[in-house]
Amino acid sequence: MxxxxxxxxxxxxxxxxxxxxxxxxAFLVITWLSLSDQFGIGFDLGAIIEDIxxxxxxxxxxxxxxxxxGLLVPxxxxxxxTVDPMLETFKMAVVASVVGxxxxxxxxxxxSRVTAxxxxxxxxxxxxxxVVRAIPDxxxxxxxxxxxxxxxxxxxxxLVFFNIGVVAKLLSETVDGVDPGPxxxxxxxxxxxxxxxxxxxxxQVLPNYVAYSLYTFELNIRASTVIGIVGAGGxxxxxxxxxxxxxxxxxxxxxxxLFVFVLLIELISIWLRRRLV
Amino acid sequence: MIRFENASVTYPGGxxxxxxxxxxxxDGEMLIxxxxxxxxxxxxxxxxxxxxxxxxxxxxxxxxxxxHAGSRQLREIRSKIGMIxxxxxxxxRTTVLNNVLMGRLYGAGTLRSLFAWYRxxxxxxxxQALERVDIVEKAYVRASNLSGGQQQRVGIARAxxxxxxxxxxxxxxxxxxxxxxxxxxxDLQRINRELGITTIVNLHFLDLAKxxxxxxxxxxxxxxxxxxxxxxxxxxxxxxxxxxxLTADDVxxxxxxxxxxx
Ligand SMILES: Nc1ncnc2c1ncn2[C@@H]1O[C@H](COP(=O)(O)OP(=O)(O)OP(=O)(O)O)[C@@H](O)[C@H]1O
Ligand SMILES: [Mg+2]
Numbered sequence: 001m002x003x004x005x006x007x008x009x010x011x012x013x014x015x016x017x018x019x020x021x022x023x024x025x026a027f028l029v030i031t032w033l034s035l036s037d038q039f040g041i042g043f044d045l046g047a048i049i050e051d052i053x054x055x056x057x058x059x060x061x062x063x064x065x066x067x068x069x070g071l072l073v074p075x076x077x078x079x080x081x082t083v084d085p086m087l088e089t090f091k092m093a094v095v096a097s098v099v100g101x102x103x104x105x106x107x108x109x110x111x112s113r114v115t116a117x118x119x120x121x122x123x124x125x126x127x128x129x130x131v132v133r134a135i136p137d138x139x140x141x142x143x144x145x146x147x148x149x150x151x152x153x154x155x156x157x158x159l160v161f162f163n164i165g166v167v168a169k170l171l172s173e174t175v176d177g178v179d180p181g182p183x184x185x186x187x188x189x190x191x192x193x194x195x196x197x198x199x200x201x202x203x204q205v206l207p208n209y210v211a212y213s214l215y216t217f218e219l220n221i222r223a224s225t226v227i228g229i230v231g232a233g234g235x236x237x238x239x240x241x242x243x244x245x246x247x248x249x250x251x252x253x254x255x256x257x258l259f260v261f262v263l264l265i266e267l268i269s270i271w272l273r274r275r276l277v
Numbered sequence: 278m279i280r281f282e283n284a285s286v287t288y289p290g291g292x293x294x295x296x297x298x299x300x301x302x303x304d305g306e307m308l309i310x311x312x313x314x315x316x317x318x319x320x321x322x323x324x325x326x327x328x329x330x331x332x333x334x335x336x337x338x339x340x341x342x343x344x345h346a347g348s349r350q351l352r353e354i355r356s357k358i359g360m361i362x363x364x365x366x367x368x369x370r371t372t373v374l375n376n377v378l379m380g381r382l383y384g385a386g387t388l389r390s391l392f393a394w395y396r397x398x399x400x401x402x403x404x405q406a407l408e409r410v411d412i413v414e415k416a417y418v419r420a421s422n423l424s425g426g427q428q429q430r431v432g433i434a435r436a437x438x439x440x441x442x443x444x445x446x447x448x449x450x451x452x453x454x455x456x457x458x459x460x461x462x463x464d465l466q467r468i469n470r471e472l473g474i475t476t477i478v479n480l481h482f483l484d485l486a487k488x489x490x491x492x493x494x495x496x497x498x499x500x501x502x503x504x505x506x507x508x509x510x511x512x513x514x515x516x517x518x519x520x521x522x523l524t525a526d527d528v529x530x531x532x533x534x535x536x537x538x539x
Contacts, residue, residue, distance in 0.1 A: 181366035182379075185432075188326055189439055190356030190383035195390050199379050203371040 089234035093220035100163025108171035133165035141227035152233030283334035309490030356383035359436025369421035380438030426457035
């Protein structure tokens with residue numbers, strides 16, 4: 001109001017939030033405690049060096065039998081056997097990303113302050129999403145292996161949940177920050193919620209959505225190693241069986257394949273992002 | 278006919294932005310609202326299409342209450358009221374045509390607009406709207422690549438694409454330079470005269486108000502303090518509305534010369 005403006009008095013300095021400094025302090029304290037003897041996780045530089053020297057023997061052992069060679073003496077003959085599991089991992093990641101990111105799109109608009117239909121839906125949606133994100137991918141894999149049996153299907157379902165959690169969270173935070181002007185324009189013209197989201201919000205966040213989707217796809221390839229351990233298919237299965245029999249030189253081939261593959265995917269996605277965004 | 282009946286707005290936080298305003302606006306009128314910053318001009322405009330909810334009284338459009346309209350009916354009311362904004366409010370990342378088609382959202386329906394599956398007649402209406410403000414050649418250009426004046430004409434085209442009976446313009450030229458401001462104001466005036474669309478414009482440059490307004494309304498502190506023809510509104514009237522003497526900042530031509538001599 002006109003009366004409220006220009007009383008000429010300097011306002012009192014608002015109290016600064018202590019959350020950031022307190023948080024930093026907490027991190028320092030936790031780090032210090034972890035390194036200390038009484039409460040620590042047994043972090044000891046000397047022991048690490050000793051372990052590495054011992055482990056070194058595992059790494060470089062030469063032998064005629066592939067099964068006994070070390071990790072740094074890869075068994076190239078094993079390479080063809082990584083192709084099928086790697087392809088399986090790739091297919092799992094594609095399906096899981098397409099399904100997960102598609103579902104995450106409407107979910108993100110439901111859990112953003114800007115586009116939620118109402119406060120109740122917003123609160124419920126956020127709560128559910130927090131739970132979805134709190135469960136680690138390995139646990140999803142275990143749950144779905146138990147539910148649908150060993151194999152890639154369990155892995156795909158696990159990754160779908162993981163992707164929904166990640167993309168819906170990142171995207172909803174992006175939606176929170178969009179320019180409200182076009183939203184007001186769409187509403188003023190008689191648009192309903194769906195139309196407003198589609199034409200005033202989606203064009204603003206589309207580049208981010210593409211970036212997040214590519215990012216989760218990369219994460220899925222990486223996660224395949226972990227979820228394979230519990231029998232959810234893909235390259236992780238192979239990695240784990242070789243590891244279990246201490247076939248270090250085969251393990252190293254799997255790791256190399258995975259490494260090259262992840263690098264390739266990352267290069268492609270960087271290129272895609274530059275073209276699309 | 279727009280009829281304000283003791284319309285009041287209290288914002289959360291307790292600001293009385295509109296106090297007991299009673300006012301009739303006839304069909305086809307070109308009405309200009311002036312007043313100091315914070316006087317309640319934007320609020321007065323936004324209660325007409327329900328973007329700001331009333332806390333007392335009512336606003337009726339052709340006898341239909343805005344205050345008591347359900348969400349469906351409110352959308353129907355809004356579909357016949359075009360709105361133009363100070364900062365244009367375009368979606369910058371998409372094309373000019375897509376922006377103008379936002380004026381067809383209500384007409385096209387949810388499913389069609391969701392999949393960008395507009396009817397040919399919707400596209401035709403959008404193109405004609407762009408032609409009316411003389412910017413149709415930019416139809417497939419990204420909105421972010423246009424100048425401020427061009428963006429505001431797209432904003433007008435978006436409003437026209439609704440085939441509205443009323444156009445509300447909240448400081449439509451406040452982000453534009455003087456020559457461009459005149460282009461945009463002439464567009465609005467032409468649309469008002471040729472199409473007979475009731476046009477309500479907030480302005481803070483008094484000389485613009487006198488040139489383009491038929492009827493001028495003055496607001497101060499949420500109240501209506503002047504209602505008369507542009508011809509009657511002389512310097513004394515504006516002084517009363519503002520509650521102070523006028524300065525160079527209150528007129529565009531003076532402001533322009535001041536800027537030019539800097
Ligand atoms: N969303 C809101 N919440 C709370 N108070 C608001 C809100 N919008 C406006 N106000 C207050 O209501 C009063 C009138 O605001 P309004 O925007 O209608 O004024 P205006 O005449 O359009 O001013 P300006 O020329 O600066 O645009 C002001 O005191 C303003 O601070
Ligand atoms: Mg205003």
